[in-house]
Amino acid sequence: MKRIISLLLIAALALSLVGCNTAEGSGPDPGPNEIAGGKTTQIKDGVYEGTGFGKGGEIRVEVTIREDAVTDIKTVSHNETPGFDNAIKTITENIISENTPDVDIVSGCTLTSNGVKEAVNAALISAGATKDMLRKTDVKLKDEAKKEVAQKHDIVIIGAGGAGITAAIEAKEAGADVIILEKMPMAGGNTLISGAEYAAANNWLQKKEGIEDNVELHVQDTLKGGDYKAKEELVRIMAENALAGAEWLRDEVGVVWEDELMFFGGHSVKRSLIPLGASGREIVTKLVAKAEELEIPILLNTKATALITDESGKVIGVEATSEDTNYTFNTNKAVIIASGGFGSNVEMRVKYNFEIDETILSTNTTGSTGDGIVMAEEIGANLLGMEYIQTYPICDPLTGTLLYYDDARLYGHTIIANKEGKRFVEELGRRDEMSMAIKAQTGNVCYELLDQNGFVASKLQENHGPELEYLYKNELLVKADTLEEAADFFGIDAVELQNTVDRYNSYVDSGNDPEFNKRSLPSKIEVGPFYILKAAPAVHHTMGGIEINENAQVLDKEGNVIDGLFAAGEVTGGIQGNNRLGSNALADITVFGRIAGQNAAK
CATH class of the missing domain: 3.50.50.60 (FAD/NAD(P)-binding domain)
Incomplete structure (x- = not known):
């Protein structure tokens, strides 16, 4: 009997060691973790990966957890604009020092800051944990006396x-x-x-x-x-x-x-x-x-x-x-x-x-x-x-951010329509005139349309891929095989939009836009897939x-x-x-x- 008990204890110990080694560097299978002194932690020690979404797209991090504390955060990949990526360093340092993702955003870098915090929270989820399971730390008050x-x-x-x-x-x-x-x-x-x-x-x-x-x-x-x-x-x-x-x-x-x-x-x-x-x-x-x-x-x-x-x-x-x-x-x-x-x-x-x-x-x-x-x-x-004070006509209706998708308009490849499927302004008009015209439309927004030829010619995927990903994710941009399908996504009058496109294409053929006198007519809108962006004006320049x-x-x-x-x-x-x-x-x-x-x- 003693021999059997000894064998069982050895087997149990072996399984315990295997479990610890598996947790190190792995994601799931969290659970109580005993550390020196007999104290039990809530999160199993290990390195866990998480993904968030910043201004430039995905931000991937690896979060090291030891004894219910975030001890290290490595940024695996990101596409944030140089300068804005300073926020990644600041946010990760603050999360480590305060042992919580609930830290203040870096001023001027809201999307980047939130993307890092989202990635760290995702890493905690992969550890089977939440931020509340992290050990509470005393945040040292900074000396109020300045040099x-x-x-x-x-x-x-x-x-x-x-x-x-x-x-x-x-x-x-x-x-x-x-x-x-x-x-x-x-x-x-x-x-x-x-x-x-x-x-x-x-x-x-x-x-x-x-x-x-x-x-x-x-x-x-x-x-x-x-x-x-x-x-x-x-x-x-x-x-x-x-x-x-x-x-x-x-x-x-x-x-x-x-x-x-x-x-x-x-x-x-x-x-x-x-x-x-x-x-x-x-x-x-x-x-x-x-x-x-x-x-x-x-x-x-x-x-x-x-x-x-x-x-x-x-x-x-x-x-x-x-x-x-x-x-x-x-x-x-x-x-x-x-x-x-x-x-x-x-x-x-x-x-x-x-x-x-x-x-x-x-x-x-x-x-x-x-x-x-x-x-x-x-x-x-x-x-x-x-x-x-000037407004820019094509901006993110959710945040006000200027949208680089609008490059396609400046190359001359888009038309701008309203919910009713009609053009209402020259696409290359003055910013203030365009902005005020958009504000007068249903929902105070416009819809910018281009086809595959215009999309490629404007280098949107090449130059602004992360922005496109953001727009798709937030249902501000649709890509569809047919014009009708694209219009239906936003509830635009598809029949009238097709009539508008047909008229516009005839203007390209003749080289003259009798409706709004568009200054540049380089291409028709006729080759699928089709893209429609929802946009609104925002303050741009004083x-x-x-x-x-x-x-x-x-x-x-x-x-x-x-x-x-x-x-x-x-x-x-x-x-x-x-x-x-x-x-x-x-x-x-x-x-x-x-x-x-x-x-x-x-």
């Missing part, structure tokens, strides 16, 4: 978006000591999340395609597009220097431009260059790399709070703050404000235009809150056109801001230069009038960013 740090530089730049980094590069190459302050956890600003197309008259691709264009036509298009509310002298500076700016980005910064152009609404001809991948990722990645090459420091999570002036009113520095430090940055030469617009600041929007309230979503990053405008006004800077002169110097309310202060980018006003033409923003920020950097360094 006080003072520094001195030739130039301090507020904002690490396209205009700010461009200014920094030019100033550094002119011999100045430069530092950039950025309140967000990543560089790039709105440039990073834009399509980043760039309007430049007489560019090399226009010459290749035989397109006749000139600077004066670009000037007149911009003035007309902004209803002649812009300062003509600033528009001329932008148009005259746009091509040189695009060449500088290409030759000095390393930006790769695609070998084709886009035709944006309001422009008389096709003149807009496209960055590699058709997104601001190419522009920002190359600008940041150039700044790193020049050893220009970019302080992330560091918010400028006030401009410092001397007794004469000259700007001589910036006050700023981070999580643990209060900074005083004094300057030998100047401060450049490049902090962007205020599209994400609902209170500020309503202050200047009561119609743009909280019911309207925004394409902007959460950092677009008008801080630089407020700081400049506090020391006497003049503001122009603050009531001019045309108003700080008044500057041709040298990018900030002006006061009497029109005098405020010594020591420059500004560039969306933080400025007067360049785009009451409506910005698509692809003018990149020309604007590059041209005036370069001017600001060069002049501030003098």
